[in-house]
Amino acid sequence: MKTKVAIIGAGPSGLLLGQLLTRAGIDNIIIDNKPKEYILGRIRAGVLEQGAVAMLEEAGVAEKMRREGLVHEGFDISFDGQSHRMNLEKYSGGKTVMVYGQTEVTRDLMEAREKAGAITVYAAEKVKVHDFDRSRPYVTFHHVGRDVRLDCDFIAGCDGFHGVCRASVPKGAITNYERVYPFGWLGLLADVPPVHHELIYAHHERGFALCSQRSLTRSRYYIQCSLDDTVDAWSDDLFWEELKRRLDPKIAARMVTGPSIEKSIAPLRSFVAEPLRFGTMFLAGDAGHIVPPTGAKGLNLAASDVRYLFDAFVDYYKGQSVKGIEAYSSRALLRIWKAERFSWWMTNLLHTFPDASGFDRKMQRTDFDYLISSDAAQRSLAENYVGLPY
Numbered sequence: 001m002k003t004k005v006a007i008i009g010a011g012p013s014g015l016l017l018g019q020l021l022t023r024a025g026i027d028n029i030i031i032d033n034k035p036k037e038y039i040l041g042r043i044r045a046g047v048l049e050q051g052a053v054a055m056l057e058e059a060g061v062a063e064k065m066r067r068e069g070l071v072h073e074g075f076d077i078s079f080d081g082q083s084h085r086m087n088l089e090k091y092s093g094g095k096t097v098m099v100y101g102q103t104e105v106t107r108d109l110m111e112a113r114e115k116a117g118a119i120t121v122y123a124a125e126k127v128k129v130h131d132f133d134r135s136r137p138y139v140t141f142h143h144v145g146r147d148v149r150l151d152c153d154f155i156a157g158c159d160g161f162h163g164v165c166r167a168s169v170p171k172g173a174i175t176n177y178e179r180v181y182p183f184g185w186l187g188l189l190a191d192v193p194p195v196h197h198e199l200i201y202a203h204h205e206r207g208f209a210l211c212s213q214r215s216l217t218r219s220r221y222y223i224q225c226s227l228d229d230t231v232d233a234w235s236d237d238l239f240w241e242e243l244k245r246r247l248d249p250k251i252a253a254r255m256v257t258g259p260s261i262e263k264s265i266a267p268l269r270s271f272v273a274e275p276l277r278f279g280t281m282f283l284a285g286d287a288g289h290i291v292p293p294t295g296a297k298g299l300n301l302a303a304s305d306v307r308y309l310f311d312a313f314v315d316y317y318k319g320q321s322v323k324g325i326e327a328y329s330s331r332a333l334l335r336i337w338k339a340e341r342f343s344w345w346m347t348n349l350l351h352t353f354p355d356a357s358g359f360d361r362k363m364q365r366t367d368f369d370y371l372i373s374s375d376a377a378q379r380s381l382a383e384n385y386v387g388l389p390y
């Protein structure tokens with residue numbers, strides 16, 4: 001097999017890059033080691049920045065999002081019962097965010113790819129990347145009983161945090177920066193109406209809680225949990241009871257509960273790999289970086305990486321220029337680190353740290369008090385949450 005760009009990973013990064021390349025007439029093949037249904041079964045992000053929305057518009061997959069997505073102009077942030085509405089629209093100069101689940105984004109991209117007749121190999125086994133330090137890289141994998149070799153010009157590593165691409169880079173050629181947080185998020189999805197018309201981020205001495213949504217009839221909730229917690233230890237009733245204990249009693253009193261349709265625990269980490277280019281292989285999305293989901297940046301960073309990488313491929317194939325390719329890593333990392341900072345700051349502000357000193361807790365409370373009393377602080381939060389420029 002042969003293609004111009006071999007994309008490893010059919011998550012949002014790989015599918016969005018593939019869709020843009022296909023529409024630009026740049027041949028590409030996506031290879032994922034999981035079946036399509038498995039990928040669609042993962043419940044993850046829920047908030048899209050305007051930049052990500054614009055990318056989906058450009059990719060021609062925004063129709064259902066425009067119809068079913070929820071435009072949000074703000075969210076509530078509370079600290080030990082004191083609540084404050086963060087007016088994103090006012091403090092970002094008129095910008096908003098789109099609440100539309102990553103699962104739906106992935107499904108829309110998969111459907112568009114199938115309609116365009118572009119090749120996606122699901123459930124590939126033993127995926128390996130080769131010779132990306134030379135000009136003729138290739139990918140090998142096993143699929144439906146056959147060993148396959150895919151020759152290409154470039155490899156786009158869109159295979160997430162646990163993928164094969166970053167793992168294939170020689171140790172001396174990459175620097176990893178990481179902070180692992182001493183807690184995780186237990187998430188629950190249920191077909192119940194959201195408790196509030198906007199998201200609620202809540203700090204509580206028992207732990208962080210987040211009330212989010214997927215539609216007017218489907219809600220997504222999270223509570224901070226310990227790293228040795230397991231989903232089996234949390235019955236639905238126990239989850240609802242703990243979530244309510246962490247929220248304003250007025251909010252808790254009107255919460256509609258119901259059976260979970262999904263429950264999962266995600267560890268929280270901040271992670272960046274530098275650089276993001278290795279010869280003819282590029283890392284994009286979670287393959288190159290991870291943020292704690294507190295700032296709703298993970299999926300949105302994948303979108304800006306894809307912007308830069310797609311533009312670089314267009315420069316190369318249409319403009320016969322390597323400028324974009326050479327600038328990709330430094331350009332993407334500049335925006336990545338700013339999102340890492342914001343996600344780290346939101347996580348430190350809102351979570352309960354087991355080893356926090358009395359001073360640490362005073363700093364958290366003071367950070368909240370400063371935020372709600374300062375237009376400048378709220379402008380800073382708003383411009384980061386709606387998305388810094390690409």
Ligand code: FAS
Binds near residue numbers: 046285300302
């Ligand atoms: P993904 O991990 O989504 O996709 C990578 C793809 O590569 C997968 O389909 C995988 O099957 C495939 N792959 C892996 N190894 C491979 C191999 N060896 N060969 C071939 N294919 C391979 N972000 C938010 O903004 N808000 C959230 O609430 C949120 N919650 C999250 C919860 C969890 C458990 C996780 C893991 C992430 C969460 N994120 C959240 C971040 C998430 O949304 C990511 O940013 C987003 O999925 C990034 O998309 P991709 O870069 O495409 O990576």
Ligand code: PHB
Binds near residue numbers: 045213220296297
């Ligand atoms: C979600 O809806 O899954 C979600 C929303 C906002 C976040 C994290 C997750 O910060």
